[in-house]
Amino acid sequence: MLVRPHALRIASSAVGCISPRCPRLPHLPNALLARPGSRDYSAEPTASHDVAVLGGGITGLASAYYLTRELPTAKVTIYEAKDHIGGWLQSKRVPVKGGSVVFESGPRTLRPQSNGILTASLIQELDLTKDAIFTQTVAPAARNRYVYYPDHIARMPHPSHGLWENLTNMLREPVFEGALWAAATEWLKDARDPSVQDESVGDFFSRRFSPKMVDNILSAVMHGIYAGDVYKLSARSLFPGLWRGEAEWGSVIVGMMRSATEGLQVTKREADFLQEMKTFNWDPLLKTTLSDNSVFTFKDGISMLTDRLYSKLFETGRVDFKFGTPVSSISQAEGNTGVQLSFGGPNTRTHSHVISALSPKQLNKATQQAQRRQLMPEIPSVTTMSVNLYYRSPNLHDPGFGYLIPRATPFENNPERALGVIFDNSYSPGPEDINELYSEDVNFDELNKLRADGNQINVNGFSWYNMPNKPNAQDHLPERGSKFTVMFGGHWWDGWPAFPDEKEGLAMARSLLKRHLNITEEPEAWQVNLSNDCIPQYTVGHEQRLKQAHNNIWQEYKGRLRVAGNWMSGVGVNDCLRSARDVAKNIRRDATGLEHIGEALSVRLKPTRPGAKARDDE
Ligand SMILES: C=Cc1c2[nH]c(c1C)Cc1[nH]c(c(CCC(=O)O)c1C)Cc1[nH]c(c(C)c1CCC(=O)O)Cc1[nH]c(c(C)c1C=C)C2
Numbered sequence: 010m011l012v013r014p015h016a017l018r019i020a021s022s023a024v025g026c027i028s029p030r031c032p033r034l035p036h037l038p039n040a041l042l043a044r045p046g047s048r049d050y051s052a053e054p055t056a057s058h059d060v061a062v063l064g065g066g067i068t069g070l071a072s073a074y075y076l077t078r079e080l081p082t083a084k085v086t087i088y089e090a091k092d093h094i095g096g097w098l099q100s101k102r103v104p105v106k107g108g109s110v111v112f113e114s115g116p117r118t119l120r121p122q123s124n125g126i127l128t129a130s131l132i133q134e135l136d137l138t139k140d141a142i143f144t145q146t147v148a149p150a151a152r153n154r155y156v157y158y159p160d161h162i163a164r165m166p167h168p169s170h171g172l173w174e175n176l177t178n179m180l181r182e183p184v185f186e187g188a189l190w191a192a193a194t195e196w197l198k199d200a201r202d203p204s205v206q207d208e209s210v211g212d213f214f215s216r217r218f219s220p221k222m223v224d225n226i227l228s229a230v231m232h233g234i235y236a237g238d239v240y241k242l243s244a245r246s247l248f249p250g251l252w253r254g255e256a257e258w259g260s261v262i263v264g265m266m267r268s269a270t271e272g273l274q275v276t277k278r279e280a281d282f283l284q285e286m287k288t289f290n291w292d293p294l295l296k297t298t299l300s301d302n303s304v305f306t307f308k309d310g311i312s313m314l315t316d317r318l319y320s321k322l323f324e325t326g327r328v329d330f331k332f333g334t335p336v337s338s339i340s341q342a343e344g345n346t347g348v349q350l351s352f353g354g355p356n357t358r359t360h361s362h363v364i365s366a367l368s369p370k371q372l373n374k375a376t377q378q379a380q381r382r383q384l385m386p387e388i389p390s391v392t393t394m395s396v397n398l399y400y401r402s403p404n405l406h407d408p409g410f411g412y413l414i415p416r417a418t419p420f421e422n423n424p425e426r427a428l429g430v431i432f433d434n435s436y437s438p439g440p441e442d443i444n445e446l447y448s449e450d451v452n453f454d455e456l457n458k459l460r461a462d463g464n465q466i467n468v469n470g471f472s473w474y475n476m477p478n479k480p481n482a483q484d485h486l487p488e489r490g491s492k493f494t495v496m497f498g499g500h501w502w503d504g505w506p507a508f509p510d511e512k513e514g515l516a517m518a519r520s521l522l523k524r525h526l527n528i529t530e531e532p533e534a535w536q537v538n539l540s541n542d543c544i545p546q547y548t549v550g551h552e553q554r555l556k557q558a559h560n561n562i563w564q565e566y567k568g569r570l571r572v573a574g575n576w577m578s579g580v581g582v583n584d585c586l587r588s589a590r591d592v593a594k595n596i597r598r599d600a601t602g603l604e605h606i607g608e609a610l611s612v613r614l615k616p617t618r619p620g621a622k623a624r625d626d627e
Pocket of ligand 1: 114116118119236411412428497580581582583
């Protein structure tokens with residue numbers, strides 16, 4: 010007989026496709042873009058490919074990984090300025106009484122949508138799925154997101170809360186004041202002047218909806234993704250579908266409805282990518298799992314991804330790692346036969362190609378000697394501080410992902426100018442979830458049979474992917490405590506000559522948690538991390554700057570130097586992987602890594618609404 014402890018959930022789920030979300034790609038008119046010709050200067054992979062990858066973070070490692078597959082005979086050298094890999098992805102296991110907890114200083118979870126499909130395929134290839142922790146869409150982390158305004162936490166609407174609950178919440182909470190009316194009347198508003206090339210996210214949504222909605226809600230979302238100023242970020246780059254919707258239909262809501270009924274328009278590059286992901290040799294269990302999970306991470310933190318990439322590259326024997334080796338200068342080799350790198354001393358080395366996973370600022374610095382002009386246009390970035398805290402007491406917060414703090418929150422309620430607080434317990438099962446499961450006998454034969462029949466086995470909102478082993482969990486503790494990350498900085502610190510030190514950061518986090526959540530106890534463990542210039546800002550005119558960068562790089566290096574990273578088509582880890590995969594895939598073609606900017610939307614995807622008419626390629 011199947012014993013089904015309370016913690017255990019068995020879900021029969023169709024092995025459906027992983028539906029990609031709207032790709033976040035810039036789209037300049039084709040004619041505006043100066044493109045290289047279609048010449049392939051090396052049609053076949055040859056031993057003459059001696060590629061340098063600059064940077065040992067997620068983009069650099071993934072570029073090398075995809076390169077070794079694209080060019081099986083190529084030699085690859087990764088230059089990293091620090092003495093370790095990982096870049097912004099840094100997980101640390103910290104000892105606490107009775108066990109240990111994982112602290113993340115940067116990104117911590119991954120989403121399996123949009124470019125996340127590629128990440129999912131990568132974790133399968135790297136054999137990381139058995140180390141993954143999958144948070145289901147029904148878990149509190151997926152359903153409960155909060156905003157702090159004006160002096161308390163308010164829950165954001167979610168389809169799973171039901172229409173009545175969402176409506177009453179929106180009418181009761183001051184943060185949503187005027188939002189329903191603004192949404193209902195959006196279609197009545199005049200469309201923008203067609204000559205406007207770009208505007209800030211704040212101005213765009215203020216025009217289409219209301220300034221209050223921008224200040225109360227959208228600014229919080231922009232804090233959580235870009236740590237950026239909603240009145241500086243580019244609407245055209247961050248919301249291309251809505252930006253186009255207004256131009257085509259006079260309303261973003263009508264545009265969204267048309268996309269849902271007629272199908273989303275994407276570039277051929279995007280359609281090809283989706284097709285490739287569709288035909289990937291998916292492990293059926295992973296495919297099923299991803300279809301009803303909102304985020305995933307790993308049992309020792311997100312660094313497992315960069316660590317595994319590193320060991321896979323090392324195993325090939327074809328990738329050379331140069332740690333503690335900052336590249337001080339990049340120049341074209343004689344007759345454009347390659348790219349010469351120097352390292353601050355007399356040593357130089359010439360590579361047939363260079364893939365730069367550096368920031369635009371670092372790339373400018375390294376190319377300034379060789380170039381007649383600045384290679385990269387200015388792409389600003391922000392600095393953030395993350396403060397991780399672990400408290401012995403459990404349940405110090407409501408169940409959910411955490412809360413974001415909008416610009417509208419009065420100064421006296423956020424004098425530290427925090428951007429948000431993450432409830433880090435929410436994306437990993439705790440000891441109580443696992444203990445409950447094992448408090449009764451588990452009939453593994455029966456569970457295995459159910460799984461073989463296409464069912465998913467879940468434990469309190471987490472997929473039990475690594476069954477029959479104990480479900481993965483990040484923190485090793487006999488009893489659950491409370492774990493938080495408080496995020497500071499971003500645009501609030503623009504122009505600051507110096508930033509808070511470790512002691513000040515900890516004091517700021519504690520004072521904020523006391524004011525917002527009434528937490529007065531001493532944290533048992535904590536960590537403060539300052540990430541200088543970690544998030545690029547896609548400010549108004551971003552697309553134009555990318556186009557400029559593409560032209561400059563092409564003119565100077567004719568395909569010998571290519572770029573990848575979080576500053577072009579998305580700031581997340583998934584986007585870095587996508588940019589790494591694309592730059593490697595195009596290594597045998599004339600390219601810069603930015604050639605996709607301005608591609609025409611020539612393919613219409615199948616509509617998302619069942620029963621709606623599908624159109625194929627246009
Ligand atoms: C660590 C700094 C980062 C902040 N934003 C990003 C990073 C890497 C990038 C980012 N964050 C989110 C997205 C949306 C899509 C997604 O992949 O989920 C992107 C592109 C959402 C997000 N924001 C926060 C979390 C925990 C998540 C989920 C993904 C993740 O782990 O980053 C919280 C958060 N991130 C930042 C701030 C200031 C913040 C505030 C609570 C900056």
